[in-house]
Every structure is written in C-alpha cells, then in structure tokens.
Amino acid sequence: MTLRAIGITVRFDQRLILDDVDLSVDDGEIVALLGPSGSGKSTLLRVIAGLLRSESGTIRWDEQDLTALPPHRRQIGLVFQDEQLFPHLDVAGNIGFGLRMARVPRRRIAERTDELLHLVQLEGFGHRSIHELSGGEAKRVALARALAPSPRVLLLDEPLTGLDRELHDQLVVELAAILRSVGTTAVHVTHDVDEAKSMADTVLTMGDLRRDRPSA
Amino acid sequence: MDEDRSAVGSVVGAVSPATASEAKAADTEAAAITRSQRHASALWIAVVPTIFLAVFFGWPLVTMLRRGLAWSAFSSVLGDSGIRSVMWFTAWQAVVSTFATVVLGVWPAYVLARYRFTGRRALSALLAVPFVLPTVVVGLAFLALLPDSWRRSVPAILVAHVWMNVAVIVRTVGSFVSQLDPGLEDAAATLGASRWKTLRHVVLPLTKGAILGSVAIVFLFCFTSFGIVRILGGPAHPTLEVEIWRRTTQSLDLSTAAALSVIQLVLIVGALSIWTWRQRRAASGPVAMRTRTAFRTASSRTESLAVAVTAVVAAAFVLVPVGRLVAQSMQSSRPGNPLAAWQAIVHSDLGASLWASARVAAGAVLVATAMGALASIAIAGNPRAGALLDAGLMLPLGTSAVTIGFGLLITFDHPPIDLRGSWVMLPLGHALVATPFVVRAVLPTLRGIDPDLRHAASTLGARPWQVWRNVDLPVLRRALIVGAGFAAAISLGEFGASSFLARSGTETVPLAIARLLGRPSKLNLAEASALATVLMVVIVAILLILDRQPGGIGQSDVHRRRARPARVARTEVSR
Numbered sequence: 001m002t003l004r005a006i007g008i009t010v011r012f013d014q015r016l017i018l019d020d021v022d023l024s025v026d027d028g029e030i031v032a033l034l035g036p037s038g039s040g041k042s043t044l045l046r047v048i049a050g051l052l053r054s055e056s057g058t059i060r061w062d063e064q065d066l067t068a069l070p071p072h073r074r075q076i077g078l079v080f081q082d083e084q085l086f087p088h089l090d091v092a093g094n095i096g097f098g099l100r101m102a103r104v105p106r107r108r109i110a111e112r113t114d115e116l117l118h119l120v121q122l123e124g125f126g127h128r129s130i131h132e133l134s135g136g137e138a139k140r141v142a143l144a145r146a147l148a149p150s151p152r153v154l155l156l157d158e159p160l161t162g163l164d165r166e167l168h169d170q171l172v173v174e175l176a177a178i179l180r181s182v183g184t185t186a187v188h189v190t191h192d193v194d195e196a197k198s199m200a201d202t203v204l205t206m207g208d209l210r211r212d213r214p215s216a
Numbered sequence: 217m218d219e220d221r222s223a224v225g226s227v228v229g230a231v232s233p234a235t236a237s238e239a240k241a242a243d244t245e246a247a248a249i250t251r252s253q254r255h256a257s258a259l260w261i262a263v264v265p266t267i268f269l270a271v272f273f274g275w276p277l278v279t280m281l282r283r284g285l286a287w288s289a290f291s292s293v294l295g296d297s298g299i300r301s302v303m304w305f306t307a308w309q310a311v312v313s314t315f316a317t318v319v320l321g322v323w324p325a326y327v328l329a330r331y332r333f334t335g336r337r338a339l340s341a342l343l344a345v346p347f348v349l350p351t352v353v354v355g356l357a358f359l360a361l362l363p364d365s366w367r368r369s370v371p372a373i374l375v376a377h378v379w380m381n382v383a384v385i386v387r388t389v390g391s392f393v394s395q396l397d398p399g400l401e402d403a404a405a406t407l408g409a410s411r412w413k414t415l416r417h418v419v420l421p422l423t424k425g426a427i428l429g430s431v432a433i434v435f436l437f438c439f440t441s442f443g444i445v446r447i448l449g450g451p452a453h454p455t456l457e458v459e460i461w462r463r464t465t466q467s468l469d470l471s472t473a474a475a476l477s478v479i480q481l482v483l484i485v486g487a488l489s490i491w492t493w494r495q496r497r498a499a500s501g502p503v504a505m506r507t508r509t510a511f512r513t514a515s516s517r518t519e520s521l522a523v524a525v526t527a528v529v530a531a532a533f534v535l536v537p538v539g540r541l542v543a544q545s546m547q548s549s550r551p552g553n554p555l556a557a558w559q560a561i562v563h564s565d566l567g568a569s570l571w572a573s574a575r576v577a578a579g580a581v582l583v584a585t586a587m588g589a590l591a592s593i594a595i596a597g598n599p600r601a602g603a604l605l606d607a608g609l610m611l612p613l614g615t616s617a618v619t620i621g622f623g624l625l626i627t628f629d630h631p632p633i634d635l636r637g638s639w640v641m642l643p644l645g646h647a648l649v650a651t652p653f654v655v656r657a658v659l660p661t662l663r664g665i666d667p668d669l670r671h672a673a674s675t676l677g678a679r680p681w682q683v684w685r686n687v688d689l690p691v692l693r694r695a696l697i698v699g700a701g702f703a704a705a706i707s708l709g710e711f712g713a714s715s716f717l718a719r720s721g722t723e724t725v726p727l728a729i730a731r732l733l734g735r736p737s738k739l740n741l742a743e744a745s746a747l748a749t750v751l752m753v754v755i756v757a758i759l760l761i762l763d764r765q766p767g768g769i770g771q772s773d774v775h776r777r778r779a780r781p782a783r784v785a786r787t788e789v790s791r
Binding site: 049050051053070072075076078080082084085086087088097098100101102146148149 | 397399400402403404405406407408409410411413414417418421422515516
C-alpha cells in the first residue's frame with residue numbers, strides 16, 4: 001500500500017508554491033521532509049490531507065484516486081503545528097473525536113482513548129481541560145487524537161516546533177518510539193535536520209521532490 | 217471582519233456589548249504620566265453631559281418611579297386580568313421571536329463570516345439594513361407584504377421581529393465566527409468530520425457563548441417592541457409598551473401607565489440579569505481567537521450550492537418586503553395614476569411632516585453630537601469617572617423608548633420646567649437615544665490619538681485650545697460626522713418616544729405614517745408607503761455615505777486592504 005502525490009502544482013497570487021512535485025510513501029515508512037520555511041512543505045501536507053486544492057496533480061492510495069475526496073473521507077490524519085485542540089472538549093473528548101465521527105460505539109471509544117492515553121504517557125488525563133495542559137502535554141494529546149481513528153497515513157506538520165530545546169529533544173525520542181510501535185505510515189515535516197534524521201526511515205528535502213530533477 | 221466596519225454594522229455593534237473593541241495608543245511610561253496629569257483637567261467637561269443626562273433621563277425616571285410605585289396603582293394593575301394577559305403576551309411573543317431569530321440567523325451569519333463568494337460584502341451590508349430601518353417602516357412593509365388574513369395577527373408581529381433582528385445575530389455571531397481559528401475546522405475534517413458534523417460538533421459548541429449573548433439583545437428589542445406591534449398587532453394584541461402608550465394617550469390613566477412602566481423595567485432588568493448569570497456559568501473557558509479573518513472557498517458542489525442558496529435566500533429575505541413597500545406606494549385608488557400618493561405627499565400636509573422630521577432631526581443631531589463629543593472627551597480623559605458617565609449614557613438605550621417618552625411627558629408638563637406644546641421635547645428625547653451612538657463613534661478615534669502628538673504641538677508653542685483645534689479636531693471631525701449621521705438616522709425613524717411627545721402639531725414622518733394607518737384606505741396606505749419609502753431611502757443613504765467616510769468608521773480599511781494578499785497567503789497556503 002502506497003501513498004503517492006503525483007505532479008502537484010499549487011500557485012498563489014501568481015507565485016508558484018509547489019511546482020510539479022512528486023512524493024511517494026510506502027506502507028509503514030516514515031518519511032521526513034526537510035526544507036526552509038516558505039518552501040511549501042506544509043502546503044504539500046495540506047494538499048495530501050485535502051485541506052487545500054492543488055492546481056494540478058493527483059493524490060493516490062494504491063489504485064484509489066483520492067484527489068476529488070473531501071478531507072473527512074480520506075482517512076489521512078494530520079498533527080497541526082499549533083495542535084488545534086478543541087477548546088470546548090476535554091482531553092478524552094479531543095482524542096475520541098474522530099471515533100465519534102465514525103460512529104464507533106461509546107464503550108469502544110473509551111477503551112481506545114485509554115489505550116492512546118497510555119501510549120502517549122498521559123494516563124489519567126482524560127478529564128483534564130485542555131486549557132490546563134503544558135506545551136508538551138498538548139502536543140501528546142494532538143498526536144493521540146490524530147492516531148485514534150487509525151489513519152492510513154499520519155501527516156505531522158512541524159509538530160515539535162516552538163518547544164524549548166530540552167523538551168524538544170525528549171519528545172523527538174518519544175515521538176519516534178510511538179510512531180514505530182504503532183507502525184503507522186507517516187510524513188513528518190520539519191526544518192530541523194537532526195530531528196528528521198532521528199525520526200525517519202527516509203529523509204527528503206523539498207528539492208528532491210521536483211519532478212524535473214534527474215532521479216536521485 | 218469587513219462587515220464590522222460598515223456603518224450599518226456599527227449601528228448594530230453599538231448596542232452589542234460583545235464587540236466593544238477600542239484602539240489604544242501605545243504609551244511609554246513618561247507619556248502615560250504626562251497624560252494622566254493632563255487629563256485630570258478634563259473632568260469639568262463632563263459637567264454638561266452629566267446635567268443633560270440627569271435632567272432629561274434621571275429626573276423623568278425618578279418621577280415615573282414615584283408615580284408608579286404607589287401601592288394603589290400596583291394592586292389595581294396586578295389584579296387586572298386584562299393586564300396580566302398583556303404581560304403574558306409580551307413575554308411569550310418576545311421568547312418566540314428571539315428563538316426564531318436565532319434559529320434563522322446563525323447559518324447565514326456563519327456563511328457570511330466564513331465563505332468567500334461574489335457579492336459577500338454587498339450581502340453583508342444588505343442584511344444589516346432591516347435593523348436600521350424605523351419600526352414603522354418595517355411594520356408597514358409587512359402590512360404590504362402579508363396576505364390580508366395575516367394582518368393584525370400575532371404571526372405578522374413575529375415575522376417582522378425576526379426580519380429586523382436577524383441583523384443582530386449576523387453581526388455578533390458572525391464577527392465571533394470570523395475570529396474563530398479555521399484550523400479547528402480543518403482539524404475536525406482530518407479526523408473524519410464532514411462539513412455538517414464539523415458545524416454541529418465544533419463550530420456550534422464554540423459559538424454558543426456569542427449566540428447566548430446576542431439572544432439577550434434580541435430579546436430586549438422584541439420585549440420592548442412598540443412600532444411593529446402597534447402597526448401589525450392592532451388593538452387586539454398589545455404589548456406592555458403599547459398598553460403604556462394607550463393608557464397614557466387614550467384613557468389618560470397616568471398612574472396605571474407609570475405602574476406598568478415600572479413593572480416593565482423590573483421584568484427587563486430581572487430577565488437580563490438571570491440570563492447574564494446563566495450565560496457566565498455556561499461559558500466554556502477561553503477560546504483561541506485570531507485577529508484576522510480566514511475565508512474558505514466551498515470545496516464540494518453541495519457546499520457551493522448551500523452557500524449560493526443561502527446567499528440568494530438571504531438577499532430575497534431582505535429585499536422582498538422592501539420591494540413590496542415601494543410597490544404599494546404606487547397602488548393608490550386613482551386608476552391610471554400610479555404616482556398619486558407621491559403627488560399627495562408633496563402637495564398636502566404630509567409634506568409638512570417631512571419638514572418637521574428634518575427640523576427635529578437637525579435639533580437632535582446638534583444636541584446629541586455636542587453631548588456625545590463632550591462626554592467622549594471626559595470619558596477618554598478619566599478612566600474611572602468616565603466609565604461611569606459612559607454607562608450612564610448607555611442607560612437610555614436599555615430603557616425602552618416608550619419609557620423615555622412617558623417619563624419626559626409627565627415630568628416637563630408643569631413648572632419648574634414646562635415644555636408642554638413645545639417642539640423641543642422631540643429633539644431632546646431623540647438626543648437621549650442617539651448620544652451613546654455618537655460616543656461609540658467618537659471615543660475610539662479620540663483614544664487613538666497619540667498623546668505625544670499633542671505634546672509635540674505644545675512644545676511648538678500651541679496653547680491648549682490651539683492644540684485641541686489643530687490636533688484633536690482634524691482627527692475627530694470625521695468621527696463627529698459619523699456620529700452626527702447616526703444621530704440623524706435614529707431621530708428620523710424614532711417612533712416610541714415621539715408618540716408621547718408630539719402633541720403640538722410637530723408631526724414627524726413616522727407619526728404621520730401611524731396616523732394614516734389609523735384610517736386605512738387604499739390611498740392612505742399608498743401615501744404611508746410613499747412616506748416610508750422616502751424615510752427608508754434617506755436613512756440608508758445616510759448610512760451608505762457614512763460608510764464611505766475615509767476617516768471615521770472605515771479608517772483602518774486602507775491598511776487592511778493593503779495587508780490582505782500577504783495575510784491570505786499565510787492562512788491558506790503555508791499554515
């Protein structure tokens with residue numbers, strides 16, 4: 001099973017943000033995507049998630065063409081840089097959100113939520129308000145929420161940016177371990193080379209994705 | 217939030233506490249100290265507006281309370297089953313109107329705040345129009361629109377209330393939604409929530425606070441509705457306001473009217489306090505807000521269709537009653553001459569009502585602008601005492617117009633101040649209602665002036681009055697024009713207080729309309745519609761002109777427009 005983005009072009013105000021870009025991610029593979037800010041990394045993630053329409057190009061999951069599907073039907077998870085936790089729901093409510101959308105029975109949601117709280121080492125945090133979370137805790141909840149519905153692919157949009165160095169390094173290790181233990185396919189966007197190397201099976205830069213380049 | 221900046225939007229905004237955001241000049245410590253010293257001297261300026269408020273609002277209120285709190289009046293009122301049913305009707309029609317307004321208003325509010333589509337700005341301005349129209353004009357428009365069997369009926373009242381007040385929801389809920397981080401909706405989508413489920417499970421719960429807040433405002437308007445109920449309800453369906461007016465002007469039963477005014481005041485204050493208390497308890501904690509708007513473009517065909525249908529229905533919702541009103545002005549009994557009613561208002565005594573309205577509005581504008589400007593200076597200079605004056609000046613807005621008119625009537629009909637038969641009662645009453653709007657227009661601009669600009673002028677040798685003349689006034693001039701425009705629009709449409717105060721041959725246009733409707737005939741109806749059309753055109757024109765004022769309301773427009781491309785690029789592409 002392979003996620004493929006083929007020939008993605010995004011233009012905004014005459015400015016070419018993505019120019020004929022290809023990306024292919026194999027089952028269980030963790031790809032880190034490096035690039036300076038403004039190089040279109042986040043834009044590519046948003047196109048893959050379906051939050052942004054590309055001018056041309058297709059998104060495929062094996063033989064299935066996802067290009068025309070709205071984001072909620074793609075089963076592609078996204079961890080946002082600024083978490084985007086729902087302020088009106090507690091931690092458990094946030095983690096269970098995707099399962100509720102999929103009409104999973106309530107008992108199963110509770111089990112799965114506990115499972116994920118355990119995975120991100122936040123046991124007992126279920127009823128906390130998200131306003132009480134520290135920066136690192138909020139990141140973990142965001143990760144747990146995106147993993148809960150078991151997406152085909154998990155996209156991570158600079159999830160560890162904006163943390164202090166110590167916490168950042170600790171979370172890099174944790175995040176890598178979690179992604180491995182779940183065995184999920186993932187695309188991790190970052191501008192930190194060390195972070196990319198310690199997380200991913202494959203490290204690509206935005207320049208590698210240009211189709212007109214001779215294949216590396 | 218483009219719609220927040222429109223003049224009509226600001227009128228709605230002035231009455232909604234949820235959106236009071238005012239610019240403040242960044243202060244260095246030294247500047248702050250000099251400012252505090254300078255401002256201590258500005259307190260005496262508050263004297264004039266304070267006296268104005270005390271004499272023309274405070275005193276009448278006290279007079280009314282003293283008359284209304286007489287035990288005999290109270291017991292006879294509460295024992296009267298007719299009055300009990302009036303109270304019951306007032307309450308339930310307000311609840312039902314408010315509920316329907318909220319249910320119908322939330323979706324268009326969301327669409328206007330979130331989606332980018334052709335004509336969005338125009339539709340946003342259009343949807344604010346019903347709220348600024350005089351109640352008599354609205355009543356008449358629905359009289360023209362609804363089938364005969366609906367006239368003088370409760371559903372007609374409810375429909376008209378909804379039509380007017382949807383603007384409040386669109387404005388308050390819309391401005392909240394436009395600041396809500398769209399990333400939350402994106403997050404819901406990546407978790408498998410369809411657009412519909414996102415609305416239901418994310419947007420609606422987060423917007424609950426804003427909705428509950430606007431509910432209080434809409435309820436207040438519907439509870440104290442006077443013009444619409446008088447025109448559409450007929451004698452069979454009086455609200456408390458109409459009953460107070462009827463007792464005062466028709467059965468001359470002043471003590472019952474005073475008791476009813478007191479009861480109404482107590483009911484309003486009680487209902488709003490309970491509501492605010494419950495709302496505070498229901499609040500779900502802080503919500504991450506952003507200062508810039510991020511629009512989305514419909515991404516599926518169903519979504520585009522939903523947006524298009526909403527836009528078309530909303531536009532028709534506003535335009536159909538208005539169009540029907542104009543059409544009715546050309547349906548007089550004289551065959552072959554559709555303009556008979558229009559000729560009549562030029563040639564008959566109805567022309568005099570246009571003149572009277574102009575005269576009263578001019579007086580109200582003078583008084584309200586002067587009081588509003590003085591009050592703003594005092595408020596800006598004295599944070600504590602100023603806040604008190606600010607709140608005091610808002611009171612007449614919360615009190616019903618009928619209460620204001622009634623209070624003025626029973627206070628100034630005998631010495632020491634006897635204004636019976638004098639036309640100045642009208643502009644004074646209107647100015648009470650209009651002054652807070654002037655303050656809302658002027659105060660933010662005044663606060664936005666960097667105090668060091670004044671200091672620069674004085675170090676260059678300008679005397680205090682020269683500083684005022686050369687620094688403050690040029691900046692304030694446009695805001696004053698905007699405030700004056702609001703005052704004019706309010707005065708031209710004012711009906712509640714006017715119904716009590718105009719006994720002296722000063723018949724303004726809304727009063728003339730009501731008189732014509734009291735003796736319904738085809739020609740009278742056409743003439744009333746013609747007058748209402750004139751009023752509507754003048755008021756909308758005033759607000760459109762204010763909207764184009766480069767200074768006052770649209771001040772920040774220039775910067776916003778310039779910043780837009782970059783901002784959208786950030787929110788839509790690279791986030």
